[in-house]
Amino acid sequence: MPVPTPAISSPTPLLAPHRYAILVAGGSGLRMGADRPKQFLLLQGEPVLLHTLRRFAEPALGIAQVVVVLPFDQLDYWRQVIAQYQLTTPHTLVQGGATRWASVKAGLAALPPDAASGALVAVHDGVRPLVPHAVIEATYQAAAAHGAACAAVPPKDSVRMLAAAGSAPLDRRRLRLMQTPQTFDLALLRRAYRLPELPTFTDDASVVDDLHPVQLVEGDYRNLKITTPEDLLLAEALLAAAG
Numbered sequence: 529m530p531v532p533t534p535a536i537s538s539p540t541p542l543l544a545p546h547r548y549a550i551l552v553a554g555g556s557g558l559r560m561g562a563d564r565p566k567q568f569l570l571l572q573g574e575p576v577l578l579h580t581l582r583r584f585a586e587p588a589l590g591i592a593q594v595v596v597v598l599p600f601d602q603l604d605y606w607r608q609v610i611a612q613y614q615l616t617t618p619h620t621l622v623q624g625g626a627t628r629w630a631s632v633k634a635g636l637a638a639l640p641p642d643a644a645s646g647a648l649v650a651v652h653d654g655v656r657p658l659v660p661h662a663v664i665e666a667t668y669q670a671a672a673a674h675g676a677a678c679a680a681v682p683p684k685d686s687v688r689m690l691a692a693a694g695s696a697p698l699d700r701r702r703l704r705l706m707q708t709p710q711t712f713d714l715a716l717l718r719r720a721y722r723l724p725e726l727p728t729f730t731d732d733a734s735v736v737d738d739l740h741p742v743q744l745v746e747g748d749y750r751n752l753k754i755t756t757p758e759d760l761l762l763a764e765a766l767l768a769a770a771g
């Protein structure tokens with residue numbers, strides 16, 4: 529359910545009307561084991577989620593509305609962050625759910641029900657703060673052409689599948705590691721998220737798979753998901769190197 533946020537909740541009318549984004553940041557960051565959800569940990573002195581939001585606020589992307597999904601008990605904290613960092617980027621604040629799937633569904637409900645035919649929505653993890661502009665743009669363009677387009681990268685390590693007795697190698701040339709943004713025709717994603725949730729839904733592509741083929745777009749190894757403590761160190765180093 530959208531949460532009233534007077535200063536920041538209105539979409540920017542000047543931007544192109546057919547691109548939307550949902551930044552999911554409704555998780556609690558158990559694997560990080562920090563004193564607060566990892567989307568609020570600091571990178572170069574600013575919360576991870578703020579970095580991510582800035583990437584989507586880039587005017588050249590022409591995104592009409594950005595929805596940020598947060599845990600209910602972090603909404604007030606985010607409002608404090610907005611004040612502290614004098615954030616003026618317009619976004620709609622939404623309360624998340626118990627799973628990523630539920631949080632994306634809540635984000636979708638905050639987008640205009642009467643969005644134009646052909647409207648696109650990018651779903652992005654709030655904890656992937658280093659996503660390059662080119663990757664975001666590429667998923668929007670590929671989704672406009674194919675209906676569904678997700679960023680992915682080839683594995684760098686060898687991969688094995690666990691079996692009853694031991695394990696067996698997989699051909700990594702045929703594997704891809706899924707990143708976000710995962711970008712879709714808005715009507716298609718809405719249809720997919722009306723289906724019941726399954727335990728196999730680890731990302732948005734897996735939710736859409738039964739309805740529509742998903743195009744893979746070249747992701748970027750810098751677009752890491754901050755999950756465990758070493759990811760934060762790596763993100764700091766990458767940001768420092770980028771100047």
Ligand SMILES: Nc1ccn([C@@H]2O[C@H](COP(=O)(O)OP(=O)(O)OP(=O)(O)O)[C@@H](O)[C@H]2O)c(=O)n1
Nearest residue numbers: 552553554555556557558559626627628631654
């Ligand atoms: N109920 C949830 C769970 C996850 N997410 C978001 O989905 C993204 C990917 O999830 P993950 O890395 O697993 O985040 P957490 O669930 O916070 O981490 P953990 O699994 O370690 O608890 C994150 O941006 C996270 O905030 C969400 O919006 N709502």
Ligand SMILES: C[C@](O)(CO)[C@H](O)COP(=O)(O)O
Nearest residue numbers: 628653706707708730731753
């Ligand atoms: C959506 C995702 O980031 C694609 O790699 C990933 O599936 C999220 O998984 P998590 O277990 O919720 O971190």
